[in-house]
Amino acid sequence: xxxxxxxxxxxxxxxxxxxxxxxxxxxxxxxxxxxxxxxxxxxxxxxxxxxxxxxxxxxxxxxxxxxxxxxxxxxxxxxxxxxxxxxxxxxxxxxxxxxxxxxxxxxxxxxxxxxxxxxxxxxxxxxxxxxxxxxxxxxxxxxxxxxxxxxxxxxxxxxxxxxxxxxxxxxxxxxxxxxxxxxxxxxxxxxxxxxxxxxxxxxxxxxxxxxxxxxxxxxxxxxxxxxxxxxxxxxxxxxxxxxxxxxxxxxxxxxxxxxxxxx
Amino acid sequence: xxxxxxxxxxxxxxxxxxxxxxxxxxxxxxxxxxxxxxxxxxxxxxxxxxxxxxxxxxxxxxxxxxxxxxxxxxxxxxxxxxxxxxxxxxxxxxxxxxxxxxxxxxxxxxxxxxxxxxxxxxxxxxxxxxxxxxxxxxxxxxxxxxxxxxxxxxxxxxxxxxxxxxxxxxxxxxxxxxxxxxxxxxxxxxxxxxxxxxxxxxxxxxxxxxxxxxxxxxxxxxxxxxxxxxxxxxxxxxxxxxxxxxx
Numbered sequence: 001x002x003x004x005x006x007x008x009x010x011x012x013x014x015x016x017x018x019x020x021x022x023x024x025x026x027x028x029x030x031x032x033x034x035x036x037x038x039x040x041x042x043x044x045x046x047x048x049x050x051x052x053x054x055x056x057x058x059x060x061x062x063x064x065x066x067x068x069x070x071x072x073x074x075x076x077x078x079x080x081x082x083x084x085x086x087x088x089x090x091x092x093x094x095x096x097x098x099x100x101x102x103x104x105x106x107x108x109x110x111x112x113x114x115x116x117x118x119x120x121x122x123x124x125x126x127x128x129x130x131x132x133x134x135x136x137x138x139x140x141x142x143x144x145x146x147x148x149x150x151x152x153x154x155x156x157x158x159x160x161x162x163x164x165x166x167x168x169x170x171x172x173x174x175x176x177x178x179x180x181x182x183x184x185x186x187x188x189x190x191x192x193x194x195x196x197x198x199x200x201x202x203x204x205x206x207x208x209x210x211x212x213x214x215x216x217x218x219x220x221x222x223x224x225x226x227x228x229x230x231x232x233x234x235x236x237x238x239x240x241x242x243x244x245x246x247x248x249x250x251x252x253x254x255x256x257x258x259x260x261x262x263x
Numbered sequence: 264x265x266x267x268x269x270x271x272x273x274x275x276x277x278x279x280x281x282x283x284x285x286x287x288x289x290x291x292x293x294x295x296x297x298x299x300x301x302x303x304x305x306x307x308x309x310x311x312x313x314x315x316x317x318x319x320x321x322x323x324x325x326x327x328x329x330x331x332x333x334x335x336x337x338x339x340x341x342x343x344x345x346x347x348x349x350x351x352x353x354x355x356x357x358x359x360x361x362x363x364x365x366x367x368x369x370x371x372x373x374x375x376x377x378x379x380x381x382x383x384x385x386x387x388x389x390x391x392x393x394x395x396x397x398x399x400x401x402x403x404x405x406x407x408x409x410x411x412x413x414x415x416x417x418x419x420x421x422x423x424x425x426x427x428x429x430x431x432x433x434x435x436x437x438x439x440x441x442x443x444x445x446x447x448x449x450x451x452x453x454x455x456x457x458x459x460x461x462x463x464x465x466x467x468x469x470x471x472x473x474x475x476x477x478x479x480x481x482x483x484x485x486x487x488x489x490x491x492x493x494x495x496x497x498x499x500x501x502x503x504x505x506x507x508x509x510x
Contacts, residue, residue, distance in 0.1 A: 230465075
């Protein structure tokens, strides 16, 4: 996944962070600029494009009918998939999803599922037989670091933008009616990722920092300020102290973003 | 399907399997049980039964994946089709692919990978029976397999989960608690370095509850760490005795 970063560059990044600065001019706890555009794919029931600095992620939501899982007969189904599209980075290759895209999809999935973003019980058409299935497809269009936060943001934005066709049941068949209803939403989690470089924590690592960092910590915070998903990544470690310190940084950042986004 | 239990903790504070909130399940660990592997370990953690084997350092296959400055650690977490209630397809699921990645990343910080450039070491984990918390038990066994293979390490990696069931933060969730509970926090830890090498969470926890769960999981790790060391010593005591008999 990672490409080469010269030793000079690594040293430069480390020395700057020591002084609380970063290569792109940000401070250690600054987030990049976020731009969100919703509803740009008309064929999809919902869509959103998120720009996080130069990182660009498009999420499309399709809603179809299908059978529920046997253990949750009264609930609709949510599935999240991620594609690291080859045009997004020289290091992405075509082919079936690799461990990185599976991990990305599963982190976003947990954030959405565990904070109960969608009211899945309202997606039931006929208990045990027919429910709505919500497909969230993450499409990474440009990789400049922190795909997790950008994808999570785009996924929730796209779900907020999702409209389902009205329907009625005739002889056990689902008939589409005129008009749309909004997808029933209950929560709006915000995922914030930290990187650890030289034992210093930085918010929202961009590509070059990702290639240098020892470890990564992503936490999803819901509307109530509770934690609903965590993932540590990369081949480094965190001390117990660093995790609690990181959690504080993430809580502050998530609150700040929530205010800015008005979620 | 099993019926969903009403309460996971009774009035006396006992859990469904009779444990207290901060009590571990019974654990049995054996080291060096596979003759073809360079290192191996078997763990029974509650009803979890897991085998781990390490092969290497050896030449990488395919060769182009080797690195000029270090050894490559590869890891495969796999569940047997008969390890769960309903038969699981033997093809790797998305969950298994993610777990293979996070388990590898939890073991990597413990290994001196720079000692064996251009080589690889493979860790294979087979879950023979699953009972909640398989990734943690798998890490505990896999780290022992690496140690048994004689690979230089900074510390053993040991893992344990904590979580929340009903309104209580508890240690070491078993299957039902994992499925019906409110939250699950698996943690892998290197006790001598105070380093958390795996941290995941799903569910819903207030920040204070998370801090409590993290501390509880780490305490659990410290207890299992002692059993881990004991298991490793036991194997080499046996080797020593056998040698003395031969002499």
